[in-house]
Amino acid sequence: MKKITIGEAARRSGVKVPTVRYYESIGLLAAPSRSEGNQRSFEPADISRLAFIRHARELGFEIEAIRTLLTLQDDPHQSCASADAIAKARLVEVEQRIRSLMALKAELETMVEGCGHGRVDQCRVIEVLADHGQCTHTRH
Amino acid sequence: MKKITIGEAARRSGVKVPTVRYYESIGLLAAPSRSEGNQRSFEPADISRLAFIRHARELGFEIEAIRTLLTLQDDPHQSCASADAIAKARLVEVEQRIRSLMALKAELETMVEGCGHGRVDQCRVIEVLADHGQCTHTRH
DNA sequence: CTACATCCTCTAGCGACTAGAGGTGCAAGA
DNA sequence: TCTTGCACCTCTAGTCGCTAGAGGATGTAG
Numbered sequence A, B: 001m002k003k004i005t006i007g008e009a010a011r012r013s014g015v016k017v018p019t020v021r022y023y024e025s026i027g028l029l030a031a032p033s034r035s036e037g038n039q040r041s042f043e044p045a046d047i048s049r050l051a052f053i054r055h056a057r058e059l060g061f062e063i064e065a066i067r068t069l070l071t072l073q074d075d076p077h078q079s080c081a082s083a084d085a086i087a088k089a090r091l092v093e094v095e096q097r098i099r100s101l102m103a104l105k106a107e108l109e110t111m112v113e114g115c116g117h118g119r120v121d122q123c124r125v126i127e128v129l130a131d132h133g134q135c136t137h138t139r140h
Numbered sequence C: 001c002t003a004c005a006t007c008c009t010c011t012a013g014c015g016a017c018t019a020g021a022g023g024t025g026c027a028a029g030a
Numbered sequence D: 001t002c003t004t005g006c007a008c009c010t011c012t013a014g015t016c017g018c019t020a021g022a023g024g025a026t027g028t029a030g
Helices: A006-013 A017-025 A044-058 A063-074 A081-114 A124-130 B006-013 B017-025 B044-058 B063-074 B081-114 B124-130
Strands: none
Touching (some): A044 A063, A044 B124, A081 B081, A081 B124, A124 B044, A124 B063, A124 B081, B006 B044, B017 B044
């Protein structure tokens, strides 16, 4: 097996080089073996792990949640109830966030549409910001 | 006019006490006058400004954008084109974010639904994370 | 052999706060 | 008047998940 450098690992996993080192530093990735010249030498399994982490990060999971998911992956005989719970919690968060962003979107649209493109004292953007009471969607 | 303490200002504006001090420290809010005992004494205008900032933050505007919006508010004879542009840019960001969260939501739902509530080696949550190729929505 | 890309470690910085230490001011009850 | 106890003060450091840069070593292609 030929050695995989950190640059190669980064390219294959889609995680940036400094981020790979960062993940190692926080113990999310085991410290790989080193070459004679002290350069990291990764295994294919490390690439999969990095890809796993990257995918989970893209899905918005926090590092600590990923840590748990990884220990679950490492021991496939465990119950997947924790993984399920983590994913469900994340789903609830995402749904919440979408709802809140939809409300923001509506408010921003009102602001932008109301802008007469004139001077600030007739501008709805500034006015709405100054007075929350004008919001169509008060819950945010 | 009676003095408004920082606690009172915080309660009225909905901004937390340390955050008020933080906004002062970064120059978003002018340093208020002080009492004999060196305690901050706010004016009603400060409360409005804090409420403005809070509302803008809730809408996801960055501090630097808010700084610009505040200078516009301070000089109502300026053109509101900048305010308009800032709000529009924010709207585009929000729309983008909503789209991406919708894709995440779909993927998380697939994961959670596919979970057989058994052991990890049959768990779709772990499996999908490990292999991005299984995503229904590849663009995220 | 010499460029030059890539690697190494280390520290500091980002945004927008938040937490805590260690101390002072102030209003109200005993 | 004293004391209790909360609210205030400044300052530093920590949060999250990286990212940037300094200053140097290694590895590879021509």
